[in-house]
Amino acid sequence: MKQNIILAVNAGSSSVKISVYSAEIGKAPVQIAEAQVSGLTAPPAKLKYTRGDEAVINGREVDEKVDGQSDAFGLLLETLIKDEDLPQVKSKEDVGIICHRIVHGGDYSKPQLISNETYEHLEALNDLAPLHNANSLGIVQLCIRSLPSAHNVACFDSQFHSTIPEHIRTYPINRDIARSNHLRKYGFHGISYSFITRSTSEFLKKSKDQVNIIALHLGSGASACAIKGGKSWDTSMGLTPLAGLPGATRSGSVDPSLVFHYASDVGKLSPASTKDLHISRAEEILNKESGWKSLTGTTDFGKIVSGANSNDPTMKLAFDLLVDRICGFVGSYFVSLRGQVDALVFAGGIGEKSSELRAAVVDQLGCLGFVIDEGRNKKKLEGVVEDVGKEGVNPRVLVCQTDEQFEMARDCAENKEFW
Numbered sequence: 435m436k437q438n439i440i441l442a443v444n445a446g447s448s449s450v451k452i453s454v455y456s457a458e459i460g461k462a463p464v465q466i467a468e469a470q471v472s473g474l475t476a477p478p479a480k481l482k483y484t485r486g487d488e489a490v491i492n493g494r495e496v497d498e499k500v501d502g503q504s505d506a507f508g509l510l511l512e513t514l515i516k517d518e519d520l521p522q523v524k525s526k527e528d529v530g531i532i533c534h535r536i537v538h539g540g541d542y543s544k545p546q547l548i549s550n551e552t553y554e555h556l557e558a559l560n561d562l563a564p565l566h567n568a569n570s571l572g573i574v575q576l577c578i579r580s581l582p583s584a585h586n587v588a589c590f591d592s593q594f595h596s597t598i599p600e601h602i603r604t605y606p607i608n609r610d611i612a613r614s615n616h617l618r619k620y621g622f623h624g625i626s627y628s629f630i631t632r633s634t635s636e637f638l639k640k641s642k643d644q645v646n647i648i649a650l651h652l653g654s655g656a657s658a659c660a661i662k663g664g665k666s667w668d669t670s671m672g673l674t675p676l677a678g679l680p681g682a683t684r685s686g687s688v689d690p691s692l693v694f695h696y697a698s699d700v701g702k703l704s705p706a707s708t709k710d711l712h713i714s715r716a717e718e719i720l721n722k723e724s725g726w727k728s729l730t731g732t733t734d735f736g737k738i739v740s741g742a743n744s745n746d747p748t749m750k751l752a753f754d755l756l757v758d759r760i761c762g763f764v765g766s767y768f769v770s771l772r773g774q775v776d777a778l779v780f781a782g783g784i785g786e787k788s789s790e791l792r793a794a795v796v797d798q799l800g801c802l803g804f805v806i807d808e809g810r811n812k813k814k815l816e817g818v819v820e821d822v823g824k825e826g827v828n829p830r831v832l833v834c835q836t837d838e839q840f841e842m843a844r845d846c847a848e849n850k851e852f853w
């Protein structure tokens with residue numbers, strides 16, 4: 435049976451995570467190492483490297499110049515290749531397939547081998563995921579240059595959402611313009627939602643097409659997803675990853691007219707009111723200079739939680755604001771799933787690490803029947819899915835340690851054409 439080393443690359447807005455797998459066609463890949471650089475928006479960035487079960491580097495501050503996702507990837511690749519105890523990756527030639535998380539995949543509904551044509555297609559989408567796509571394509575370029583023997587595969591955050599029904603993905607604007615300019619809800623974090631759906635259905639011992647969940651991927655970018663019969667039914671991000679919940683540097687949804695009132699002549703809805711603010715600058719502000727960074731000065735939600743715990747009013751405002759926005763989506767999805775919900779699932783850096791955020795969200799959702807178990811909620815996570823809900827109560831409250839790299843590697847291992 436043909437064997438291969440798969441390298442899965444996940445460039446998020448504040449981190450780059452890579453995992454190495456030993457794989458056979460049609461079988462679940464087996465992880466042999468993983469490494470990540472996190473905190474790219476809250477320097478100094480930190481490096482973690484795990485081989486098998488051994489934490490080789492555990493959160494070392496990165497002194498090397500790491501300016502953005504491509505630099506971080508370069509450092510991660512070097513860390514792998516330099517490790518003499520990782521015989522499977524002695525040189526760059528050992529890697530057979532590299533799968534890349536590409537946030538915006540336009541109309542692609544499944545992973546694609548990256549040819550010149552697909553690359554150009556994806557490049558055209560760069561502006562629709564301004565914190566992600568260009569960075570990921572930078573890493574693809576680096577791989578094509580420095581690992582020429584590997585096959586590069588693009589896996590899309592948007593592909594899981596290709597099942598969202600038309601009345602939900604359509605914006606109420608001129609239909610011809612919407613069609614010609616491809617203006618619709620795409621949705622993101624779908625690689626994570628796909629992992630969450632499979633893991634949750636296994637955990638609940640229900641077949642995937644029977645499972646209804648409301649999933650929350652809360653990281654540097656945050657989103658909510660209503661999953662009906664194992665498929666995406668609705669999600670909070672839209673044409674771009676700016677819509678929906680606020681994030682580390684993103685505002686999330688605001689009244690679109692806010693853009694016209696942001697400049698100095700506040701209150702005057704006229705061309706004069708935007709004279710100091712070009713429309714593309716507005717997009718940059720809402721993507722890169724808003725969210726936790728603008729409200730609190732930090733992009734680290736861990737610091738916001740500690741601040742809120744010690745009653746710092748600024749931190750408490752940010753914390754309460756996120757709880758409010760999350761509950762708004764959960765309430766709406768609970769209704770659109772007609773109350774047929776098996777579980778609320780928390781995932782992503784914040785969802786997995788902050789028991790305080792989970793407790794506050796579930797407390798407000800008590801009217802829908804969700805109840806958290808304080809003891810379970812505070813326990814260190816061990817399994818892929820952990821139940822933190824109160825015994826005997828439905829719907830359940832779960833935490834899923836999501837793994838986008840594994841999901842991509844799994845997709846690649848299943849697909850003969852990528853080998």
Ligand SMILES: Nc1ncnc2c1ncn2[C@@H]1O[C@H](COP(=O)(O)OP(=O)(O)O)[C@@H](O)[C@H]1O
Pocket residue numbers: 446447448449652653654655682733734735736737739782783784787788
């Ligand atoms: N202990 C913690 N409590 C709350 N949030 C945390 C904690 N540790 C990390 N985080 C948050 O998780 C975020 C990273 O989440 P992650 O999903 O890994 O990010 P990315 O979006 O880059 O993939 C950090 O920006 C930080 O805000």
Ligand SMILES: CC(=O)OP(=O)(O)O
Pocket residue numbers: 445446447448537591622623653654655656675
């Ligand atoms: C889509 C998105 O926002 O991803 P991330 O949270 O990894 O930045």
Ligand SMILES: [Mg+2]
Pocket residue numbers: 446447653654
């Ligand atoms: Mg992420």
